[in-house]
Amino acid sequence: MARKFLYFVAGMVILVLAGAFVYQVYGDDLMEVAFVPDTEFAAQEVLETNVYADTAMWLARPELVKDNPALWLPEGYEDSEPALPETGKAAVFFVHPTSFLKKDHWNAPLDDEESQDRARIFLRGQASAFNAVGQVWAPRYRQATLGAFLTEKPEGQRALDAAYQDVLAAFDYFVGEIPSDQPIILAGHSQGSLHLTNLLKDRVAGTPLATRIVAAYVVGWPVSVDTDIPEMGLDICEAPDQTRCIMAWQSFAEPADYGRIVKVYDMTIGFNGEPRKDSKLLCSNPVNGDVNSSSPASANLGTLVPNDDLSEASITVGSVPARCDPRGFLLIGDPPELGPYALPGNNYHVYDYSLFWANIRADARRRMAAFPAR
Template identity: 50%
Template structure:
């Protein structure tokens, strides 16, 4: 009996090892097979022209005082959002990343606005990401009919169609944001799919000096940007140092040993904003600890990482957890893998944690760039 039990245990161990090996070798292929929607793309109707006049279409905006996730700060942070609208504050437009993640038969190409599970996840992203900016200004974070996560795993025409549909909502929300904030400095921030839409906004408005002159900083995090082939079309340069305003910040986080090949291959395959090929160009990497273009910083300089692993305990801000080094590949290396939770992607990709790893550094960065902007 004992021997039979050992055989069963041994068999289970072998299966687990085989599964882990298969995931390591074919992780992205497995993810694509499960998560790319199988239905045909169905166009979604435009929202009403005044849709974003309704506070219910926003996860966060200044007049939402109750249950506003963007107002959150971890315990011990003393420079939290002030409800008084002061002239030195910015209006912050934040586009949340993909929270619509489905498998197999449940998948649509675009999220429905009544999808409560995806909305709850989006609210968590706003809490853990957009909150980093609440010391620099009042945050506006729209709901939008985002593209399914699977849209980023395929070259099917439906993927681009779903992203275009999502962008239409974002552009409409941005117009409402500008209408409500006709003057003063702006901070534009996003992550992942949100950064994809934010960069399109910048490209389409690059010649609008009335807008670009108001931008204190852009945080297009978790999305590759070519220094040579994309930046020239965006109307703003890369941020070279932390005391610089009117510039763009971006990084993509990986632990070592890193395998960013999936991101690089997709980046090189996609068209650029200038029409030049991406291949052979450099991805923008801002070191979030120093605020500088490229470079390295030790873990001891990291002002604070969000630790939200224990759902039963408040999220903690812990300094000195990870270093940051911009690699020649264009991605940001954070040293050896750290336990941030269950959402590390294949290749030691810490994409989900791009903001959380450097939450306190982003907070300081936004304050300093706004200060530099106001001194102009």
């Protein structure tokens, strides 16, 4: 029963995990009262990089085998391709989305079991897409609480900045632990992808690390082609066998209503200091592995569909199409029946990975195969 309850909670929680953009469109005063902390912001002690030498600071890493959520596979699923040799695998750095909802702290305490349990569930459906091509490293971090996205108080941004410092510490440790020539895959979702956009700008752009990145999957967070990509150190993935590139998408069923999201997005400033207004969003098509394209449902290798009690998921092949629209949103046709957790406006943010789980898995494998020999 506890396991079933956690799956239910995770599903309900993720309804409101779309981040600042979705909240500013759909949020209201009630949400702020319910989730925004009414306590003072307490500056966190900066974690030393060696803190991440402790395996307890990771939700997933190579030494963790028992109950590692990133090793999960859908019920009855078997890879059609042979397993990669260990020497040919990447190291995958995955940053999970928001799982802390309480309002007694601006940042999640590391000993908060409820948010950690939710984070493990998220890894099952997201980070698992990469376990065929690499060993997944997924750090625990003092993520910003959900309420940090629901307010204009300066404490909200301070909480996000503090969370990002943990992600940086984890990443620096990760880079120091893996072989100096091992390929790297970066991936995340929602708040995790927000942190990855900054990490690419601050740790990858203009450094030798850029040559080791197979691909960066910055999913569920808006990325401006004009004002963000030039500062992130990698090109856009324009072809399915391209490497050292970035993929990003935001999923909407049709008819899609994202006009108010665009209104908020157009008020923000990009990484190059220029307004994002009227700039195109990066829209990768995870079915084709390219950008600004269309694909029929028959090309979808498999969507994760949960069972009735949400305790497992199975793969449904050929059920969801994908096409990028002119502004840069990924449209998936008629609303698929994946559960009751779609956001207003036919926003399928919750399912950004689930919709294309098998294609993401194949995409990562294809890019690994194309990655220049070490």
